[in-house]
Amino acid sequence: MKINLQKTCKKQTITRDDGKKINEIIIDAWIKDDLVVIDFNNILIASVSFLDEAFGKLTFDYTKEYFRDRLSLKNIQEYDKRLLNDILTSRYRQKELGLNGLSRPKNKMSENLKRRF
Amino acid sequence: MLNLIYPIRQSIALSNTMFRLYNRAKRSQQKQVRFDLSKTKSITPFGIIMLTSTIAECTLGEKECILRRPQDKKCGDYLNDIGFYEFFALSHPECAEGIATKTVQLKRASGIDYQLADQIITVFDNSLNLSPGVKGSLGMSIRETMTNVISHSGVQDYYVCAWTYPAQKQIRLCITDLGIGILKSLKSSSKYKDLTDDYDAIIKATEEGVSAREETDGYGLTHIKKFLSVNEGRLCIISGKGKVFWKFDQGKTLKQYMAKPFRGTIVKLVINIDKEGYYQLASEVEDLI
Numbered sequence: 053m054k055i056n057l058q059k060t061c062k063k064q065t066i067t068r069d070d071g072k073k074i075n076e077i078i079i080d081a082w083i084k085d086d087l088v089v090i091d092f093n094n095i096l097i098a099s100v101s102f103l104d105e106a107f108g109k110l111t112f113d114y115t116k117e118y119f120r121d122r123l124s125l126k127n128i129q130e131y132d133k134r135l136l137n138d139i140l141t142s143r144y145r146q147k148e149l150g151l152n153g154l155s156r157p158k159n160k161m162s163e164n165l166k167r168r169f
Numbered sequence: 170m171l172n173l174i175y176p177i178r179q180s181i182a183l184s185n186t187m188f189r190l191y192n193r194a195k196r197s198q199q200k201q202v203r204f205d206l207s208k209t210k211s212i213t214p215f216g217i218i219m220l221t222s223t224i225a226e227c228t229l230g231e232k233e234c235i236l237r238r239p240q241d242k243k244c245g246d247y248l249n250d251i252g253f254y255e256f257f258a259l260s261h262p263e264c265a266e267g268i269a270t271k272t273v274q275l276k277r278a279s280g281i282d283y284q285l286a287d288q289i290i291t292v293f294d295n296s297l298n299l300s301p302g303v304k305g306s307l308g309m310s311i312r313e314t315m316t317n318v319i320s321h322s323g324v325q326d327y328y329v330c331a332w333t334y335p336a337q338k339q340i341r342l343c344i345t346d347l348g349i350g351i352l353k354s355l356k357s358s359s360k361y362k363d364l365t366d367d368y369d370a371i372i373k374a375t376e377e378g379v380s381a382r383e384e385t386d387g388y389g390l391t392h393i394k395k396f397l398s399v400n401e402g403r404l405c406i407i408s409g410k411g412k413v414f415w416k417f418d419q420g421k422t423l424k425q426y427m428a429k430p431f432r433g434t435i436v437k438l439v440i441n442i443d444k445e446g447y448y449q450l451a452s453e454v455e456d457l458i
Contacts, residue, residue, distance in 0.1 A: 063283045063284075064281075064283055066281055066283060066286075066312050066315070066316060067281055067316055067319070067320075068316075068320075068386065096304070096305060096308060098286070098305045098306070098308035098309040098312060099308075099309065099312045099313070099316075100309060100313055100388050100389050100392045101312070101313065101316050101386075101388075101389060104386075104388055116455075116457060119457055119458070120457065120458075123458065125458050128458075129301075129305070130301060131301055131302065131304070131305030131306075131447070132305070133458065134447055134449040134454070135305070135309070135392075135449065136457075136458055137449065137454045137455060137456060137457050137458060138392075138449040138454050139388070140455070140457045140458070141453070141454045141455045141457065142377075142388075144455075144457075146378075
């Protein structure tokens with residue numbers, strides 16, 4: 053599946069609600085085990101809230117290997133690449149320590165994914 | 170008429186004086202308030218934001234505001250440049266627009282303004298040629314602070330003032346809202362209901378993963394702090410009676426209780442243009458994408 057960030061989000065790439073839209077598209081694709089390719093169009097996002105909601109929270113249910121294997125980001129600015137890597141590293145570190153995702157409300161998707169991974 | 174005489178220098182160093190004037194204006198029963206800036210010679214973005222907030226409080230209380238302009242020409246020109254007089258004359262949301270067309274860095278915004286960060290970056294980048302790291306981190310700081318206002322303050326309106334100091338190679342940015350403040354916002358979550366102190370609430374809010382919304386949120390201020398730490402800049406947060414000033418350039422954190430409270434939240438950032446903008450350390454971050 054290919055996602056054009058500019059077309060999908062217009063210019064709304066700041067809040068967690070904005071990021072949730074991308075998060076849901078990725079989850080839908082990953083349920084079918086699809087490869088997701090996201091084109092950032094060289095737009096500077098520079099929003100922790102957006103990137104964490106869109107990508108960071110995927111770490112609750114998906115391994116690093118799955119991330120590398122099933123997500124490809126095109127035309128992403130160096131700043132956003134570093135920021136996103138920082139967010140993902142931090143989320144995985146917390147996961148290893150059992151600090152996140154544990155007390156959040158369980159949903160159908162999480163239960164389904166736990167069975168798969 | 171209530172006459173408020175402003176000091177020669179309006180900056181964060183005189184925050185207690187500025188807060189006293191703010192509280193006098195807010196609590197006064199007088200229907201007219203005169204803002205006497207005749208002695209003022211310099212105003213930092215913090216001073217502008219305090220003045221603007223005080224005017225906003227008066228407007229909310231349906232008080233008529235009268236301005237006595239600074240006698241100092243340089244200071245008068247500065248206020249003119251940033252659109253302060255327009256703001257003062259109108260005291261309405263349509264004031265101080267046009268951030269992209271002139272070097273106006275005073276703006277009243279409402280809700281998430283998707284253009285705001287880009288506009289400020291464009292203005293500064295045109296004149297200062299910012300590095301990609303500083304550009305990104307400045308944008309990140311504006312976006313996260315704005316998101317915090319909308320998500321946690323309980324109000325939609327806020328004020329932004331940004332200004333460059335070419336000699337010091339600095340950008341100073343100040344964002345404020347007249348909302349419920351950090352303590353009340355955190356206390357709305359059962360996890361932080363025992364907090365009683367404004368200072369403790371500010372410190373708590375800057376910790377990773379602390380948010381009144383969800384346990385999985387609360388990373389914006391952490392990233393702003395990380396950036397300013399690497400950039401050797403400064404971060405000051407004032408809310409209620411609490412004031413915390415991180416002077417990363419000096420390795421100091423100052424704590425102060427204000428004599429008079431500010432009902433909302435003020436966030437002030439000092440960013441060094443010629444210092445590191447990327448704050449993600451390669452040794453600590455995995456290459457996952």
